[in-house]
Amino acid sequence: MVIFGASGDLTKRKLMPALYSLYKDKRINKDFSILGVGRTEYNDEDYQNYILDELKDFVDSDDQDKTAMEYFVSRLHYLSIDPSVEADYEELLVRLQELTGEERPSNLLYYLATPPSLYGVIPLHLKKYHLNGKQTRIIVEKPFGYDLKSAQELNRIYTSAFSEHQIYRIDHFLGKETAQNILAFRFANGIFEPLWNRNYIDYVEITAVENLGIENRGGYYDASGALRDMIQNHLIQLVALTAMEPPVAFNETDFRNEVVKVYDSLTPLSKVDLDEHVVRGQYTASDKQKGYREEKNVSPDSRTDTYIAMKLGISNWRWSGVPFYVRTGKQMPTKVTEIVVHFKAAPHQMFHCTEGKCPKGNTLIIRIQPNEGVLLRVGMKVPGSGFEVKQADLDLTYDKLGGIPAGDAYARLIEDCISGDPTLFTRGDAVEASWRFFDPLLKYWNNSPDAPLYGYPAGTWGPLESEAMMNEHGAAWTNPCKNLTNSNLYCEL
The missing domain is CATH 3.30.360.10 (Dihydrodipicolinate Reductase; domain 2)
Known part of the structure; x- marks a missing residue:
């Protein structure tokens, strides 16, 4: 799995806790590898220590297993490049060749946890370096476009680099x-x-x-x-x-x-x-x-x-x-x-x-x-x-x-993507x-x-x-109470 935006907020708050839970529950292969990609400077060891500290903050204390967490972060790697620069993908290709042992790595899952400005750039750079093989899949966060015209252009870009069945437009509500x-x-x-x-x-x-x-x-x-x-x-x-x-x-x-x-x-x-x-x-x-x-x-x-x-x-x-x-x-x-x-x-x-x-x-x-x-x-x-x-x-x-x-919604949807089930993802x-x-x-x-x-x-x-x-309809909004921590589903203000 390759996470673009690996040093960002979404990765530490949602993606890494979700992936850790999948590993802990034995729902992903023990030999998995995750490559984080971002502009922030880290080596593998520094990135592993950074994510380990963040997991302690964003994983419920009842779910924290020290042995499992340490093994999980040992499977993390990091590459510092600028995802907007096409030439930097040469380094990504080399690093993936090292991790997979394949000349043309293909069994890959990309996750775009980046600003939306990069959504239309990354797939074209992956295509340029033949990192868009038939076995690859790509998860894109919302917003998918800012209006109809930009959404149509993004769909055109993605379908030029991937088939529709490889594109997973994620909406975590559906998870x-x-x-x-x-x-x-x-x-x-x-x-x-x-x-x-x-x-x-x-x-x-x-x-x-x-x-x-x-x-x-x-x-x-x-x-x-x-x-x-x-x-x-x-x-x-x-x-x-x-x-x-x-x-x-x-x-x-x-x-x-x-x-x-x-x-x-x-x-x-x-x-x-x-x-x-x-x-x-x-x-x-x-x-x-x-x-x-x-x-x-x-x-x-x-x-x-x-x-x-x-x-x-x-x-x-x-x-x-x-x-x-x-x-x-x-x-x-x-x-x-x-x-x-x-x-x-x-x-x-x-x-x-x-x-x-x-x-x-x-x-x-x-x-x-x-x-x-x-x-x-x-x-x-x-x-x-x-x-x-x-x-x-x-x-x-x-x-x-x-x-x-x-x-966890993200864990469910990432697992679906790994297994190749796009049912709960948005189609173009x-x-x-x-x-x-x-x-x-x-x-x-x-x-x-x-x-x-x-x-x-x-x-x-x-x-x-x-x-x-x-x-106008003789209706009124249903406003739940401010305190939603009790066992009742609903209470009146």
């Missing part, structure tokens, strides 16, 4: 156990699938928010924003999992075909949608937190969005008329990713309601992080005299399944279909400098205008 469980929940339970349509579902919310700022990533984030960072990839994938038709089989072709069908069915954004059904926000200073424009490497007059809430429609037989509300934001009150499905209320309410507050329709909450699980809110009779009905929660959280770990036509939907929104913002950008104090749930957008 999460609970994201995959959406499919099992829908398609393995006969009681839900007949209700999973416009006849029984009122609206759907999909939320992915964080209680942190941009954490010294101002240079990247100020050129990206919330739409490119989260909506166009992570959240639209969750929309697809929620809305897709049942695949004929869960394999790389049928599953990914259904994902593309959802993207192709997204209702194009009208002028009214652009003006009223997309809410952009940027966090401002609060009592304890500084504002976005005060962050390092951020322009003092930046108009980059750190919050997006928008209403989507899906123009097909199953979902016509059902709004999908998606939102993402930085500096929110808590960190949570969840899907909330609101079923329509019973057509006639015959029971007593306290203070006129009758139970609403059933709500299904699929929590992806943290405290992963599924909760269903149902109407239940209050014990005692009379016939008062209140909503009660039936919840299943992963921490109640006898300590079964949910698993899906990337373009997604950008085709969002591209008009980006152009609208670029051509309308006075398009609203609402401020919201850090630590709040975003601009109030996003609530007004929901109120």
